[in-house]
Amino acid sequence: MIVFFQACLNGLLTGALYALIGMGLALIFGVMRIVNFAHGAFLMVGMYVSYVLFDHFGIDPYLGFIAAGLFLFLFGQLIYRFLIRPVRDRSDFMQILMTTGIALILTDGAQLIFGADYHQVNIPLVNRTLRFGAFAATAASLLSFVIATVLIAGLYLFVTRSLTGQALRAIAQNIEVAQLVGIDVTRIQGLSFCLGIALAGIAGGLLLPALYLFPSVGDDYTLKAFVMVVLGGMGSIEGAALGGLLLGVSESLTSLYLGNQWALAVDFAVFLVVLSLKPSGILGRQRT
Amino acid sequence: MHCRRPAGLLGTLVSAALLSGLLGCSQPGGDSTRIGVITSLTGSQAAFGAAHKNGYLIALDEINAKGGVLGKKVELNFYDDQSKPDQAVQGVSKLFDQDHVPVILGSYSSESTKAIVPSVIQRQVPLMIPTATADNVLDSKSPWVFRICAGAGDYARTTVEFLKSSGAPKTMAIVYENTNFGQSNMRAMSEAAKAAGITLVAVEPYEAKSPDYKAVLQRVKQANPEVIYFCSYLLDAGTLMRQAHEVELNPKYYTSAGTGFAAAEFPTPKGAAKNAEYTFSVSQWLPESRWPGAKEFDAEYVRRTKSHPAYHAIEAYEALQVVVQAINVARTLDRATIRGAIRNLDLRSTPFGPIKFDANGQNQHPVMITQVLGGRYHVVYPADVADAKPVIPTPPWSQR
Numbered sequence: 001m002i003v004f005f006q007a008c009l010n011g012l013l014t015g016a017l018y019a020l021i022g023m024g025l026a027l028i029f030g031v032m033r034i035v036n037f038a039h040g041a042f043l044m045v046g047m048y049v050s051y052v053l054f055d056h057f058g059i060d061p062y063l064g065f066i067a068a069g070l071f072l073f074l075f076g077q078l079i080y081r082f083l084i085r086p087v088r089d090r091s092d093f094m095q096i097l098m099t100t101g102i103a104l105i106l107t108d109g110a111q112l113i114f115g116a117d118y119h120q121v122n123i124p125l126v127n128r129t130l131r132f133g134a135f136a137a138t139a140a141s142l143l144s145f146v147i148a149t150v151l152i153a154g155l156y157l158f159v160t161r162s163l164t165g166q167a168l169r170a171i172a173q174n175i176e177v178a179q180l181v182g183i184d185v186t187r188i189q190g191l192s193f194c195l196g197i198a199l200a201g202i203a204g205g206l207l208l209p210a211l212y213l214f215p216s217v218g219d220d221y222t223l224k225a226f227v228m229v230v231l232g233g234m235g236s237i238e239g240a241a242l243g244g245l246l247l248g249v250s251e252s253l254t255s256l257y258l259g260n261q262w263a264l265a266v267d268f269a270v271f272l273v274v275l276s277l278k279p280s281g282i283l284g285r286q287r288t
Numbered sequence: 289m290h291c292r293r294p295a296g297l298l299g300t301l302v303s304a305a306l307l308s309g310l311l312g313c314s315q316p317g318g319d320s321t322r323i324g325v326i327t328s329l330t331g332s333q334a335a336f337g338a339a340h341k342n343g344y345l346i347a348l349d350e351i352n353a354k355g356g357v358l359g360k361k362v363e364l365n366f367y368d369d370q371s372k373p374d375q376a377v378q379g380v381s382k383l384f385d386q387d388h389v390p391v392i393l394g395s396y397s398s399e400s401t402k403a404i405v406p407s408v409i410q411r412q413v414p415l416m417i418p419t420a421t422a423d424n425v426l427d428s429k430s431p432w433v434f435r436i437c438a439g440a441g442d443y444a445r446t447t448v449e450f451l452k453s454s455g456a457p458k459t460m461a462i463v464y465e466n467t468n469f470g471q472s473n474m475r476a477m478s479e480a481a482k483a484a485g486i487t488l489v490a491v492e493p494y495e496a497k498s499p500d501y502k503a504v505l506q507r508v509k510q511a512n513p514e515v516i517y518f519c520s521y522l523l524d525a526g527t528l529m530r531q532a533h534e535v536e537l538n539p540k541y542y543t544s545a546g547t548g549f550a551a552a553e554f555p556t557p558k559g560a561a562k563n564a565e566y567t568f569s570v571s572q573w574l575p576e577s578r579w580p581g582a583k584e585f586d587a588e589y590v591r592r593t594k595s596h597p598a599y600h601a602i603e604a605y606e607a608l609q610v611v612v613q614a615i616n617v618a619r620t621l622d623r624a625t626i627r628g629a630i631r632n633l634d635l636r637s638t639p640f641g642p643i644k645f646d647a648n649g650q651n652q653h654p655v656m657i658t659q660v661l662g663g664r665y666h667v668v669y670p671a672d673v674a675d676a677k678p679v680i681p682t683p684p685w686s687q688r
Contacts, residue, residue, distance in 0.1 A: 003506055003510065006506070007502075007503055007506065010500060010502050010503065014499065014500055115330055115334075116330035116331045116334070116370050116371070117330055117331070117334040117335075118331075118332050118334070118523055120523055120526065120558070122557055122558075122561065126530070127530065127533075127561075127563075129533070129534050136534060136535070136536070138534055207499065210499040210500070211497075211498075211499040212497070212523050212527075214331075214332065217497075252500070252502075252503050253503075254503075255500075255503030255504055255507075256503040256506055256507060259492060259493065259504075259507070260492070260493065260494040260495055260498070260501070260503065260504045261466060261493050261494070261495060263495075264495075
């Protein structure tokens with residue numbers, strides 16, 4: 001039984017990072033309906049920013065992730081203005097092409113600059129294991145979890161309580177009425193996009209101590225992020241967070257009881273089952 | 289938008305292609321002999337590719353200092369497969385179809401090597417495999433394919449012999465990466481363990497590049513094996529040992545099929561650091577090996593790179609030496625003659641031990657068992673080449 005709860009704990013710790021990634025995409029895809037196939041690539045950029053800060057300046061990734069987030073927020077302004085805005089109102093296919101292109105350029109650019117080598121970051125926190133009774137977790141993953149939770153809570157409060165956040169949700173509900181009501185849709189969508197990829201970058205920075213770094217590290221996460229967003233319900237940020245936690249726990253339990261090779265398959269199986277029972281996702285509402 | 293007349297554009301493209309094709313073809317002959325090398329200079333196996341390259345370059349300088357081959361200097365055409373099998377296959381095409389090399393060395397990993405075997409057989413060019421240990425790379429039994437290192441079968445049999453002679457454990461778990469290297473080493477160990485009466489209590493594949501192997505290790509812990517046999521590359525070896533520490537996995541023996549667990553970086557902070565201590569690994573060679581030239585190779589490697597070589601480097605070194613020797617004996621760059629010369633080689637003392645290829649192209653190379661003690665690899669088996677006694681059982685994590 002202890003083993004079961006330990007696996008759930010591990011799953012939640014990983015799931016919190018997944019939730020960050022998912023919420024980021026929820027802001028972009030769920031709210032803005034921009035099909036962002038470059039989400040994983042932005043995560044990779046965040047990882048590299050953290051890595052460079054660690055390698056050259058000795059800045060701990062648990063501080064560096066802030067810089068990663070800021071960098072991506074500013075980078076996002078440029079990307080949104082020149083690349084995303086022109087395709088914002090076009091067909092999904094155009095957006096897929098554009099964001100896939102961005103992903104390719106970012107990934108190959110990283111390979112050009114940093115090489116295809118894999119890099120690992122070894123900080124003391126990663127080797128420090130904390131034990132609570134029968135349960136254990138590394139100090140690093142606990143810290144990641146705490147940071148991720150704070151960010152998720154902060155984002156949730158922002159989206160539900162602040163005026164900008166409510167404008168965001170208004171756009172997600174019905175874009176024409178939002179415009180009629182006087183919301184500056186372009187500005188809010190830009191903000192949403194930058195915030196979304198900043199979250200991906202932060203998740204990347206927090207993943208750096210746990211995973212190793214290489215140019216195509218983000219590819220798997222793009223797909224998982226879409227699963228989380230749709231699973232959680234389109235337009236629902238909390239849903240995406242829940243989706244992330246659910247995926248984390250399901251992967252951990254699957255690895256424990258069935259074997260690691262089934263984890264990804266079960267992710268998608270869960271996805272299919274939930275959607276067939278509730279097509280709008282866990283916390284989704286039917287769109288008007 | 290009107291379409292321009294396609295003929296003009298097509299004509300330009302065709303001429304450009306022809307021109308680049310002509311320019312791309314290198315002239316055979318000239319004033320140096322080119323030998324093709326495929327290895328992983330970038331990508332997940334870049335660390336091993338670098339070891340390869342250093343080994344090849346040391347051999348190259350020695351060979352050219354002695355006059356090269358057939359009176360000409362030797363040049364190596366390196367092709368980087370980026371640790372990807374499909375790129376390795378492209379390398380064969382580039383090295384043979386374009387550069388017309390008479391012989392190819394490589395690649396690094398079992399996955400990439402298995403991928404290039406059909407290509408070299410089809411083109412009838414001799415292939416010398418320096419480090420790929422999966423047994424299936426020699427499945428084709430083609431006379432064009434040779435391997436200088438010992439294979440997965442030898443790894444498994446030697447590990448089992450060592451275990452029988454030091455405590456004779458009864459239960460084992462195999463944890464392996466889900467690739468050609470991992471699967472073939474798992475199969476080899478499954479056979480060897482069964483033949484020796486060791487029960488396999490867990491056989492766990494894992495997908496590489498995951499951040500979290502704790503669930504896999506937890507499953508192994510529940511099976512309570514006395515021995516764990518890992519088949520992993522470097523980065524996963526580091527992560528696995530760190531997380532084994534985290535879940536408090538304490539078998540009596542941590543053994544492995546070399547590779548990640550035998551890389552030069554493994555006992556250092558770039559690898560598993562202190563978590564590497566007490567792990568056993570198979571090894572094909574150590575700098576302290578009592579073969580003539582081993583110490584000198586180690587000294588030269590340290591002079592160039594400031595670190596000691598693992599066996600991957602000397603396998604590359606020896607592969608090139610053997611190939612050049614064969615060309616010198618054959619006295620020609622004709623590929624079939626070179627192939628015959630390699631087959632007939634019987635080198636009694638090289639820095640990598642005796643070299644003789646059997647009917648399948650396999651060199652009969654002895655395997656040793658090493659243990660990380662005090663942050664360094666020490667040979668602990670067989671007794672006649674050991675330089676330290678093995679520490680058994682492995683102290684539990686909480687007591688370290």
